[in-house]
Amino acid sequence: MKKFTTFLLLAFFANYSFAQIPTGYYDGTAGSTGYALKTKLHAIIKAGHQDKGYGGLWEAYKIGDLDKYYENDNTILDVYSEKPLSTDAYNYIPGTNQCGGSTPGSEGGCYNREHVFPQGFFNEGTPMKHDYLHVFPTDNVVNGKRGNFPFGKVGSASWTSTNGSKLGTSNFPGYGGTVFEPIDEFKGDIARSLLYFITRYEDQLSGFSHTDNNNPQDGTSGRGFDQWYINLLMLWHQNDPVSAKEIARNNYAYVYQKNRNPYIDHPEWVTEIWTSTLSTTDLASFEKTLSVYPNPVRNGELNVSGYGLNEVKTLQIYSIDGKLIQTVNQDLKNNRKIILKNITKGNYILKAENQSVKFIVQ
Numbered sequence: 001m002k003k004f005t006t007f008l009l010l011a012f013f014a015n016y017s018f019a020q021i022p023t024g025y026y027d028g029t030a031g032s033t034g035y036a037l038k039t040k041l042h043a044i045i046k047a048g049h050q051d052k053g054y055g056g057l058w059e060a061y062k063i064g065d066l067d068k069y070y071e072n073d074n075t076i077l078d079v080y081s082e083k084p085l086s087t088d089a090y091n092y093i094p095g096t097n098q099c100g101g102s103t104p105g106s107e108g109g110c111y112n113r114e115h116v117f118p119q120g121f122f123n124e125g126t127p128m129k130h131d132y133l134h135v136f137p138t139d140n141v142v143n144g145k146r147g148n149f150p151f152g153k154v155g156s157a158s159w160t161s162t163n164g165s166k167l168g169t170s171n172f173p174g175y176g177g178t179v180f181e182p183i184d185e186f187k188g189d190i191a192r193s194l195l196y197f198i199t200r201y202e203d204q205l206s207g208f209s210h211t212d213n214n215n216p217q218d219g220t221s222g223r224g225f226d227q228w229y230i231n232l233l234m235l236w237h238q239n240d241p242v243s244a245k246e247i248a249r250n251n252y253a254y255v256y257q258k259n260r261n262p263y264i265d266h267p268e269w270v271t272e273i274w275t276s277t278l279s280t281t282d283l284a285s286f287e288k289t290l291s292v293y294p295n296p297v298r299n300g301e302l303n304v305s306g307y308g309l310n311e312v313k314t315l316q317i318y319s320i321d322g323k324l325i326q327t328v329n330q331d332l333k334n335n336r337k338i339i340l341k342n343i344t345k346g347n348y349i350l351k352a353e354n355q356s357v358k359f360i361v362q
Helices: 007-017 034-046 056-064 140-146 184-200 202-207 227-239 244-257 268-277 280-285
Strands: 111-115 135-139 154-160 166-170 178-181 291-293 301-305 314-319 324-329 337-339 346-352 355-361
Touching: 034 184, 034 202, 034 268, 056 111, 056 135, 056 244, 111 140, 135 140, 154 178, 184 202, 184 227, 184 244, 184 268, 227 268, 268 301, 291 355, 301 346
Parallel strands: none
Antiparallel strands: 111 135, 154 166, 166 178, 291 301, 301 337, 314 324, 314 346, 346 355
């Protein structure tokens, strides 16, 4: 892997990666649920948001999107090319390999700016086009293959990238068109970014091109997306919990453009806002889906989230080799924060009835 290191970048990263949510940032949200909570979050993340321009994204990527989690080599962390468990097929040096001029014919040529919510749907308007929280650095060719297709679960793939991201026909209930499916490692990242987008721009959604066949908007300012898309994003959000990478990027976003993604800071708000839109059938598909956050754990507190967990009253924490470390007698209906006791750094498994999820203590 190629290396890209500068003292200033590393020092800056160290400063923001351990930052906290600013005191009082989410004041006024207590007691709110459903779309009322979403509207309050909209007001918070809109206020103070600074538009840094389209060119500013190139500079932001040099700080906020470095690989410090997989190869740990400070190359661009591209969700469309990163291979979490093996060597990447290619990598990009920040600034040096950004796109400009001729268009590469195959993967590995250059990285560009991928709008998770396609910019064509909002006529390339601002500040949407420049919003760091939904514009990721990705390989130019994979970005082009994704185009403006919605994300989804591919049944039959027509094209597959070097890291396993796929384009093809949807087999997710409620939609049968062409979709793009990233790898599991980054599905939650993308889901939370899309939910941020329809929250941040709640007051502008009706003016977007929501009648486009590839745009899963439902035309409302409340739910924001068609029900099938909400179901998909909620599932991805649950199955791929917030990561250290997302937390660090969110902290940098606040440094860079002065706002945050609330669904990274408070993953439980996704459930509190959008569960009310689910039918009984939809809810059944999420029943007792266990996840934890933050992960890794740094302060001895572990939060549990999921659907159908209200009846769970006992949980167990095991070491990775199967030794019972802690039993937690707690009614998850009323309290989903677990205090870890006498647990050292390492990998553990949280078990709740017939579910389990791995977490890391740092």
